[in-house]
Amino acid sequence: MSEDAKAIVRRFIEETQARGNLEAIDEFIAEDCVNHTPPPGVSPNREGAKQIFAMFRAAFPDHDAVILDMVEEDNTVATYKMFTGTHQGEFMGIPATGRRVTVRLMDFVRLRDGKIAEHSNVVDVFGLLAQLGAMRTG
Numbered sequence: 001m002s003e004d005a006k007a008i009v010r011r012f013i014e015e016t017q018a019r020g021n022l023e024a025i026d027e028f029i030a031e032d033c034v035n036h037t038p039p040p041g042v043s044p045n046r047e048g049a050k051q052i053f054a055m056f057r058a059a060f061p062d063h064d065a066v067i068l069d070m071v072e073e074d075n076t077v078a079t080y081k082m083f084t085g086t087h088q089g090e091f092m093g094i095p096a097t098g099r100r101v102t103v104r105l106m107d108f109v110r111l112r113d114g115k116i117a118e119h120s121n122v123v124d125v126f127g128l129l130a131q132l133g134a135m136r137t138g
Contacts (some may be wrong), residue, residue: 028116081105102131
């Protein structure tokens with residue numbers, strides 16, 4: 001299943017994160033999916049995932065996602081990605097700054113029956129906040 005799992009995750013990232021096709025989320029994420037690392041106030045399920053993607057797309061409408069590395073083992077796929085975008089809408093209470101940002105993150109998803117059943121991630125939140133001017137860096 002290695003190539004199949006990686007192909008599914010690659011399509012998910014390209015379709016929903018890079019292109020912003022939020023309608024495709026139901027195709028890729030299981031109805032009973034559990035997100036182990038949702039932002040504060042967001043449900044740890046598929047509906048919460050829709051909220052997260054919509055929030056990022058509203059704040060960074062030109063948002064892009066590039067896969068830098070991807071590995072798979074036992075139906076779990078890890079991706080190391082880089083997001084870029086221009087801060088054109090409110091994000092986590094921070095008004096639009098017009099700044100171009102680059103954020104690196106790692107996602108870990110476990111697939112079941114060809115859909116994402118579990119998700120965890122590690123995001124450079126401090127780096128993002130610093131780029132938005134919401135955090136001192138020195």
